[in-house]
Amino acid sequence: MAVLLSVRDLTVSFGTRAVVDLARLDLAEGEILGLAGESGAGKSLTGLTVLGLSEYAGARVTGSVVLAGEELVGARRRRLQQLRGSTMALIPQSPAGAFNPVLTVGTTMLRALRLHGDSRGRARQRAAEAMAKVRLETAHLRRYPHQLSGGQLQRVAIALALALGARLLVADEPTSALDVTVQAEICALLGALRDSEGVAVLFISHDLAVLGALCDRIAVMRAGRLVEQGPAPELLTAPRADYTRELLAAALRLGSGEEEADGA
Structure with a gap:
């Protein structure tokens, strides 16, 4: 599949502090890529930067974000406004x-x-x-x-x-405010639209179960950096990074109700 979104050496800073520092991230046409990590990992800020919105919050952006062959970093605001919606x-x-x-x-x-x-x-x-x-x-x-x-x-x-x-949907925790049944319906809809319309989705979530059920690939972020990325089944069953294993272990504990039992 052709690459629709290409991120290279992307840094998003506030003052002297770099909050996001991504070396390489690609998203193909018709692919759903999950962006995982705990709160504060930089997932949502990455999505906003792809959309050309992080600078409105006072961020300084360097590096490259190429969408459908067009460089977005440094693009005029009017052009970014045109792309939001049309692409x-x-x-x-x-x-x-x-x-x-x-x-x-x-x-x-x-x-x-x-x-x-x-x-x-x-x-x-x-x-x-x-x-x-x-x-x-x-x-x-x-x-x-x-x-x-x-x-x-x-x-x-x-x-x-x-x-x-739009050829790229940046979905920022789109199911976190919904109950489990509706979450499943929205995920099924996005998967169907990927298949029928060929849209690509950058799906930002802390919920590894949702990401595993929906995404083709998953990229894991920690403190603004990518820890690892790969096909969803492989990453969730045989993670290479200690941090990913910790996230999976925490998700299993929450799913089993262990924390509630410990607090009883």
């Missing part, structure tokens, strides 16, 4: 905060599509087609964010990205 899109942790509460989700989608050059009729058509792809009825477009469940809102966020034609 890449964020799937947020909390979709409720991503939608204007006084607008129907359909109005939000249509405005975004119009901003990217669609006519009103074409925008309506693309919105309806995208809703079908995420298995929601077009009637949901007439609803306000508070009238939809968390899982439905996350599907609408994905639909918006698809309607805009």
Whole structure:
């Protein structure tokens, strides 16, 4: 598969402190890459940097982030704004905060599509087609964010990205606010869209079970650096790094309820 996203010698700093320092990270077209690690590892900041958003938080970015053959580090803000949506899109942790509460989700989608050059009729058509792809009825477009469940809102966020034609989805903990059943549904949807639409997904999560079930490959971060990366089954069953083994052991303890038993 052709490489869609290529990261080389990427450093994200605040003042004199480098928070992210990645030597090499690639994501192929039609691939789901999981970015794992504990809180504060730099996963979300890496995703924001790929989207060209970390500088809004005052970060200094050096190195290279190439998306579909185009260098993003140092690109003009206007160009990055064009690419967000047309080529890449964020799937947020909390979709409720991503939608204007006084607008129907359909109005939000249509405005975004119009901003990217669609006519009103074409925008309506693309919105309806995208809703079908995420298995929601077009009637949901007439609803306000508070009238939809968390899982439905996350599907609408994905639909918006698809309607805009995004080839890369940066999914930042997109299932952490959902119950287990809905988590599984969103993961299944992303896997199906990878297969049917060829979209690539950078899936950021601390949940190794979710990453193992969904991702083709997993990259593990610690303190802003990559510890190891490889095919998901191999990394989760035979990790090379001590840190990865520690993460897996902690996940097993939590899954078995050991911590709750110790505290009883």
